[in-house]
Amino acid sequence: MPKQIDHEKRRKQIAEATWRVILERGMEGASARNIAKEAGLSLGALRHYFSTQDELLVFAMKLVQEKARARIEDIATKDLPPKEKMLHILLEIVPTNEETIREMEVWFAFTVYARHKKDMFDANHDGIYGGIRNLIAYLDEFDLLKQDADKDIEAERLYALIDGLALHAMLDPVRVNKDRITRVIMQHVESICAEETNETEGREY
Amino acid sequence: MPKQIDHEKRRKQIAEATWRVILERGMEGASARNIAKEAGLSLGALRHYFSTQDELLVFAMKLVQEKARARIEDIATKDLPPKEKMLHILLEIVPTNEETIREMEVWFAFTVYARHKKDMFDANHDGIYGGIRNLIAYLDEFDLLKQDADKDIEAERLYALIDGLALHAMLDPVRVNKDRITRVIMQHVESICAEETNETEGREY
Numbered sequence: 001m002p003k004q005i006d007h008e009k010r011r012k013q014i015a016e017a018t019w020r021v022i023l024e025r026g027m028e029g030a031s032a033r034n035i036a037k038e039a040g041l042s043l044g045a046l047r048h049y050f051s052t053q054d055e056l057l058v059f060a061m062k063l064v065q066e067k068a069r070a071r072i073e074d075i076a077t078k079d080l081p082p083k084e085k086m087l088h089i090l091l092e093i094v095p096t097n098e099e100t101i102r103e104m105e106v107w108f109a110f111t112v113y114a115r116h117k118k119d120m121f122d123a124n125h126d127g128i129y130g131g132i133r134n135l136i137a138y139l140d141e142f143d144l145l146k147q148d149a150d151k152d153i154e155a156e157r158l159y160a161l162i163d164g165l166a167l168h169a170m171l172d173p174v175r176v177n178k179d180r181i182t183r184v185i186m187q188h189v190e191s192i193c194a195e196e197t198n199e200t201e202g203r204e205y
Numbered sequence: 206m207p208k209q210i211d212h213e214k215r216r217k218q219i220a221e222a223t224w225r226v227i228l229e230r231g232m233e234g235a236s237a238r239n240i241a242k243e244a245g246l247s248l249g250a251l252r253h254y255f256s257t258q259d260e261l262l263v264f265a266m267k268l269v270q271e272k273a274r275a276r277i278e279d280i281a282t283k284d285l286p287p288k289e290k291m292l293h294i295l296l297e298i299v300p301t302n303e304e305t306i307r308e309m310e311v312w313f314a315f316t317v318y319a320r321h322k323k324d325m326f327d328a329n330h331d332g333i334y335g336g337i338r339n340l341i342a343y344l345d346e347f348d349l350l351k352q353d354a355d356k357d358i359e360a361e362r363l364y365a366l367i368d369g370l371a372l373h374a375m376l377d378p379v380r381v382n383k384d385r386i387t388r389v390i391m392q393h394v395e396s397i398c399a400e401e402t403n404e405t406e407g408r409e410y
Contacts, residue, residue, distance in 0.1 A: 026321040028233045105320075111376070112317045115310075116231040150392065156381070157389045161362065164369030171316070176361070184362045187355070191396055 011049050014039045015060040019106045027113040030057070054117065061110050064103050065127070068093070072131070082142045083189060086135050090158075090185050093128060094165045096178035104170045132159045144193045154192055161188055216254050219244045220265040224311045232318040235262070259322065266315050269308050270332070273298070277336070287347045288394060291340050295363075295390050298333060299370045301383035309375045337364040349398045359397055366393055 017039035021030050032053055036046040050056035075088045095104040133155045139145050145154070165184060168176040222244035226235050237258055241251040255261035280293045300309040338360040344350050350359070370389060373381040 024321075026318065028318075029321075109317050112314050113231065113233075116229075116234075150388075153385075153388050153392050156385060157366065157393060160369030160373055160389065161366045162369065163372055164365030164367065167368055167372060168365055180358075180361060183355075183358050184365065187358050188362060 007049070011059065012063065014041070014046065014049055014056065015063045018056060018060040019064070019102070022106050022109050023102060027109050032056075057110065057113075061107065064107050067103065068100075069127070082139060082144060083193065086139060087182075087185060087189060089131075089135065090162060090189075091178075091182060093131075093162050094181050094185070095169050096181055101170055101173060104166055108167070108170060128162070129155075129159050132162065139193065146192060146194050149192060158188065158192070161185075212254070216264060217268065219246070219251065219254055219261065220268045223261060223265040224269070224307070227311050227314050228307060232314050237261075262315065262318075266312065269312050272308065273305075274332070287344060287349060288398065291344060292387075292390060292394060294336075294340065295367060295394075296383075296387060298336075298367055299386050299390070300374050301386055306375055306378060309371055313372070313375060333368070334360075334364050337367065344398065351397060351399050354397060363393065363397070366390075 014035065018030060018035050021034050021038050025034065032043060032046060035056065036043050039046065046056075050059065071092050072089055075085065075092055078085065078088075080088065095101040136145070136151050136155045136158065140149075140151060145151070161184075165176065165181055169181060219240065223235060223240050226239050226243050230239065237248060237251060240261065241248050244251065251261075255264065276297050277294055280290065280297055283290065283293075285293065300306040341350070341356050341360045341363065345354075345356060350356070366389075370381065370386055374386060
C-alpha cells in the first residue's frame with residue numbers, strides 16, 4: 001500500500017512540474033524532456049509514471065479541476081445566507097490571487113491546445129456551467145430571484161460574465177483585481193435578485 | 206505603384222493562409238514551412254514578404270482585428286436608435302457565424318501564444334474594452350442608463366459578459382448559438398437601462 005501512495009504522490013509532483021513548464025514556456029514547451037527535467041527525473045522514470053505525453057497532460061489538467069472543485073465544495077458546505085454563499089462561490093471561480101491566476105493560465109493554455117486533439121479531454125465541459133445553473137436554481141428556491149427572471153438565460157448570462165471576468169483577471173490582473181471583480185459580481189447578483197423587503201418591519205404593522 | 210499593391214495583396218493572402226494553418230493545426234503547427242506550403246510559396250518567397258515568423262504572425266493578427274473593427278464601424282455609422290445600435294454592435298463583437306467564430310479561434314490561439322512572447326503584440330489591449338466604455342457613455346448621453354448606474358463597473362461587467370459569450374460561442378457553438386447570444390445580450394441591455402417612459406403620452410397631459 002505505501003508503494004501505491006508514493007506512486008500517486010509522485011504523479012502529482014510530476015503534474016505540478018508540468019504546470020510550471022506550461023507557465024514558463026507555454027504548451028509548445030511542455031515536452032516530456034522539459035517536464036522530466038523540471039521534475040528532476042530521467043525520461044525513463046517519467047515514462048514509468050505516465051506512458052504517454054497526453055496521459056500526463058490530461059492528469060495534470062484534471063488535478064487543476066479537482067483543486068478548484070474542492071475549494072468550491074468547501075464554501076458550499078458552509079453555513080451562510082444564500083446570497084452571500086453565492087457571492088463567495090463566484091469569487092472562488094474567478095481567479096483573484098496569484099495561485100488561482102496561475103491555475104487559470106494553465107487551464108486556458110490547455111483548453112486551446114486540446115481543441116486540436118479530438119477526444120483528448122473535454123475542457124469544454126468543465127462543470128462550471130452546471131454549477132452556475134445550480135446557483136441560479138438555488139437563489140430561486142429561496143425566492144430571491146426577480147419574479148420575471150428567465151432562469152435559463154440568467155444562467156447563461158452569469159456563466160459568460162464569470163468566464164469573461166476570469167479571462168480578464170488573467171490577461172489584465174492590475175485592472176481586473178480582486179476588489180474590482182468583487183464589485184462587478186456584487187452588482188450583478190444584486191441586479192438579478194428582487195429588491196430586499198424588510199420582512200420583520202412588515203410584520204410589525 | 207501596382208507592384209506595391211501586389212506586395213500588400215500577397216501579404217494578405219499569406220495572412221489568410223496563416224489563419225487556415227492555425228485553425229487546422231494550432232499555433233504549434235504554424236511553422237514557416239507549413240504556412241509557405243498552404244500559401245503555395247517557397248520558403249524563400251515567404252521570407253521575401255515577411256522576414257521573421259513573428260512579423261508574419263503579428264501581421265496576420267492585426268488583419269483579424271482590422272476586419273472586426275471595419276464591421277463595427279459600419280454599424281456605428283448607421284442611423285439607428287441608440288439601444289438598437291448598441292445591440293447590433295455587441296452582436297458583431299460576439300462571433301455568431303462560421304466566419305467570425307473562425308476569426309475568434311485564431312485570435313484566441315494567438316492570445317495564448319503571445320503571452321510567452323514579451324513585447325510581441327499586446328493582444329491584451331485589443332480595443333474592445335475602450336469600445337465597450339464608449340457604448341456605456343453613449344447610452345448615458347441619451348439618458349438611457351439607470352439613474353444609479355456606476356458606469357465604470359457597468360463597462361467592466363458588459364466587457365466580461367461579451368468576452369465570456371465570445372469564448373463560449375467558440376467552445377460550444379451548438380448551445381451558445383446566435384439566438385441564445387441575442388437573448389442574453391438583450392436581457393443584459395434591458396437590465397442596465399431605465400424602464401422606458403412613453404414621453405409622447407406624458408406630453409398629452
